[in-house]
Amino acid sequence: xxxxxxxxxxxxxxxxxxxxxxxxxxxxxxxxxxxxxxxxxxxxxxxxxxxxxxxxxxxxxxxxxxxxxxxxxxxxxxxxxxxxxxxxxxxxxxxxxxxxxxxxxxxxxxxxxxxxxxxxxxxxxxxxxxxxxxxxxxxxxxxxxxxxxxxxxxxxxxxxxxxxxxxxxxxxxxxxxxxxxxxxxxxxxxxxxxxxxxxxxxxxxxxxxxxxxxxxxxxxxxxxxxxxxxxxxxxxxxxxxxxxxxxxxxxxxxxxxxxxxxxxxxxxxxxxxxxxxxx
Amino acid sequence: xxxxxxxxxxxxxxxxxxxxxxxxxxxxxxxxxxxxxxxxxxxxxxxxxxxxxxxxxxxxxxxxxxxxxxxxxxxxxxxxxxxxxxxxxxxxxxxxxxxxxxxxxxxxxxxxxxxxxxxxxxxxxxxxxxxxxxxxxxxxxxxxxxxxxxxxxxxxxxxxxxxxxxxxxxxxxxxxxxxxxxxxxxxxxxxxxxxxxxxxxxxxxxxxxxxxxxxxxxxxxxxxxxxxxxxx
Numbered sequence: 001x002x003x004x005x006x007x008x009x010x011x012x013x014x015x016x017x018x019x020x021x022x023x024x025x026x027x028x029x030x031x032x033x034x035x036x037x038x039x040x041x042x043x044x045x046x047x048x049x050x051x052x053x054x055x056x057x058x059x060x061x062x063x064x065x066x067x068x069x070x071x072x073x074x075x076x077x078x079x080x081x082x083x084x085x086x087x088x089x090x091x092x093x094x095x096x097x098x099x100x101x102x103x104x105x106x107x108x109x110x111x112x113x114x115x116x117x118x119x120x121x122x123x124x125x126x127x128x129x130x131x132x133x134x135x136x137x138x139x140x141x142x143x144x145x146x147x148x149x150x151x152x153x154x155x156x157x158x159x160x161x162x163x164x165x166x167x168x169x170x171x172x173x174x175x176x177x178x179x180x181x182x183x184x185x186x187x188x189x190x191x192x193x194x195x196x197x198x199x200x201x202x203x204x205x206x207x208x209x210x211x212x213x214x215x216x217x218x219x220x221x222x223x224x225x226x227x228x229x230x231x232x233x234x235x236x237x238x239x240x241x242x243x244x245x246x247x248x249x250x251x252x253x254x255x256x257x258x259x260x261x262x263x264x265x266x267x268x269x270x271x272x273x274x275x276x277x278x279x
Numbered sequence: 280x281x282x283x284x285x286x287x288x289x290x291x292x293x294x295x296x297x298x299x300x301x302x303x304x305x306x307x308x309x310x311x312x313x314x315x316x317x318x319x320x321x322x323x324x325x326x327x328x329x330x331x332x333x334x335x336x337x338x339x340x341x342x343x344x345x346x347x348x349x350x351x352x353x354x355x356x357x358x359x360x361x362x363x364x365x366x367x368x369x370x371x372x373x374x375x376x377x378x379x380x381x382x383x384x385x386x387x388x389x390x391x392x393x394x395x396x397x398x399x400x401x402x403x404x405x406x407x408x409x410x411x412x413x414x415x416x417x418x419x420x421x422x423x424x425x426x427x428x429x430x431x432x433x434x435x436x437x438x439x440x441x442x443x444x445x446x447x448x449x450x451x452x453x454x455x456x457x458x459x460x461x462x463x464x465x466x467x468x469x470x471x472x473x474x475x476x477x478x479x480x481x482x483x484x485x486x487x488x489x490x491x492x493x494x495x496x497x498x499x500x501x502x503x504x505x506x507x508x509x510x511x
Contacts, residue, residue, distance in 0.1 A: 051358070054360065054361060054362075054455070055358045055359060055360055055361060056351065056358070056359045056360075056361050056364060056365075057356070057357075057358055058339060058351045058352075058353045058356065058357040058358075058359065059353050059354075059355050059356035059357055060356065061356055147355065147356065148334075148355050148356040150356075155331060156331055156332075156333065157331060157332045157333070157334075158332075158333045158334070159332070159333065159334035159335070159356060159358075160335075161335045161355065162355060164335075243333050
């Protein structure tokens with residue numbers, strides 16, 4: 001099984017499209033760091049302008065933690081699109097390349113194939129988030145150093161002590177991996193239905209866009225649907241930056257996302273088991 | 280009749296009576312007392328109790344030099360009320376103003392003189408200040424002040440004896456009105472995603488408090504000007 005996973009993992013990383021996500025993060029995040037280095041203080045002054053009328057603000061809020069938080073806020077919404085590029089190709093890519101029949105004639109079960117492929121997709125998703133963590137948090141701390149984290153919400157400002165931040169980021173990145181695994185599972189599911197990778201990639205992107213738009217429009221009918229959209233839970237990594245931590249809400253999100261992964265993987269496994277391989 | 284006239288004469292020539300009730304003399308004494316502190320350094324602990332802000336208690340070192348130079352050093356981020364930390368009787372009384380003695384009152388066991396100060400200069404941020412002054416030690420125990428545009432705030436002082444006859448604040452309680460709009464996010468993304476808080480309280484102005492606790496005073500031992508130059 002481990003050998004099979006290694007083979008699938010290598011297959012994923014032999015395709016250049018796998019690196020698009022890493023390149024995108026590797027280019028975009030340093031650009032954000034550069035922009036923050038040049039203009040970050042102005043942004044911070046703008047956010048805290050009203051506070052400065054009444055308070056003397058002493059110390060450095062422009063630090064690696066704050067910038068990583070901003071980056072995670074901005075980029076987390078777009079990471080799913082990078083995940084679909086690879087996950088949508090995991091099964092359909094075999095059909096496109098005409099290697100499906102060759103693959104299943106090997107002395108391994110279809111279940112082993114599907115598990116190893118899914119694990120390869122999961123590993124890619126996790127590595128992409130890890131890469132994001134290294135580029136935003138790691139590089140941010142090197143350039144700007146550590147400090148208190150300012151979290152500005154609509155009616156609340158939370159300032160976390162710098163000793164109280166790192167664990168929140170680690171859990172938030174862990175949660176982001178879980179969220180991206182749902183996207184991976186969805187693309188993997190679509191990938192099992194067709195024989196060309198473009199379809200699953202576009203379909204997964206379309207589903208995510210539609211769900212995000214529905215979540216964003218604040219009308220009653222969409223508000224009712226919202227709890228059933230997985231995109232609503234993907235961004236719940238932000239709950240780790242609440243004080244006090246709402247453990248029940250976080251566990252609920254983990255439960256919902258895990259449920260999606262299990263369900264989507266289960267359906268995909270059933271489809272693949274029964275699939276009549278003709279290519 | 281003769282007794283009344285003698286009483287009136289005694290009343291007029293008694294310096295104690297006129298000076299105790301003369302607001303300008305009271306304020307001048309406070310100013311003179313404050314001028315004895317040429318400079319100081321102190322460790323401060325800041326505790327913030329504001330409905331819309333959550334932050335841990337912070338520690339900082341405060342440097343002061345007459346007339347109004349302030350420098351604050353903090354290992355981490357600290358948020359200090361401007362009016363509380365920069366409060367100075369000198370700056371309060373230096374603008375053209377009128378004052379009147381309102382009444383005598385008790386704060387704890389201390390008989391205090393309540394004096395109102397109204398600036399005569401239209402350009403002054405200060406609208407009205409009420410001061411509760413200990414006329415024996417010449418210390419301000421409480422200030423209620425209305426300023427533009429920050430609104431009304433109250434500062435209450437607790438003093439500690441540093442050396443013979445020299446009192447310094449041990450704690451300051453700064454109370455002010457908080458407009459929730461002050462803390463509304465300037466980040467539309469944040470406003471959109473935050474689902475944790477309702478909006479039913481946004482129209483209500485609330486009261487915020489900041490507590491400053493002073494310790495490890497070093498008074499009149501010299502503070503270099505270079506510290507304050509760095510802040511400019």
